[in-house]
Amino acid sequence: MRKLVIGNKSTFIELTLKETNGKHWETFENVKGIAISICGSVKIGEIESCGQCQDSIEALYKDGSLHKHADRVGRIVEIWNEWHLNDLKAGTKKQTEYLNKVGVVGYDEAVKALKDVGLYEDSGYRYGSDWLFNPAPNDIAEELIRLFDTTK
Structure with a gap:
């Protein structure tokens, strides 16, 4: 299992990638693959939103509030919307x-x-x-790892 975080103390996105087994959502065969879980946290003043708050995070991204990672957040949210909990269909x-x-x-x-x-x-x-499983393609997992790499 691999956990990665992008953001700061008040607004962040957490990614968990894990290798797992499950019943494939098309073939019903037991398959091994990558499961993706993404959650976020947004705190503005006294208001805090946690969990599946990608709309709030995306809004902050669009208005420039997440300037440090603005070039990454839009794509992270796209993947989040498509692949979150892909092992629980x-x-x-x-x-x-x-x-x-x-x-x-x-x-x-x-x-x-x-x-x-x-x-x-x-x-x-x-x-x-x-629960059925739609294994994430390796290129999606690799792209997420690159997007969460804050050293670049």
Whole structure:
């Protein structure tokens, strides 16, 4: 497992990369790969936001408040939105792509939407019945390591 942090005392992003095993979200075979977890913390005066606060961090990035790492934060947030908790997928690739297309995010809404189009069960997998894994490509993990390298 590897933990990296970028930012300062009041605003930072923490990255955890770990090698893990899981059931692949397309093939359902047990695979080994890289899992990504990213969380952040923003403190402005007495107001603090922690966890999945990429919108707040991105807003600070856009207005120049994170000037030291401004060239990196936008790309980190893009990867964060796509790959965070890639080892904890409630749906198959097909189910997830459909839910993303129609903009559904909550579990109950997802079940209803998938049932409505006949995707609640995909290749025998019932949505939300297990955690599925979409292993991160090596180039994404390597890019994150470069983005979090504050010595450059």
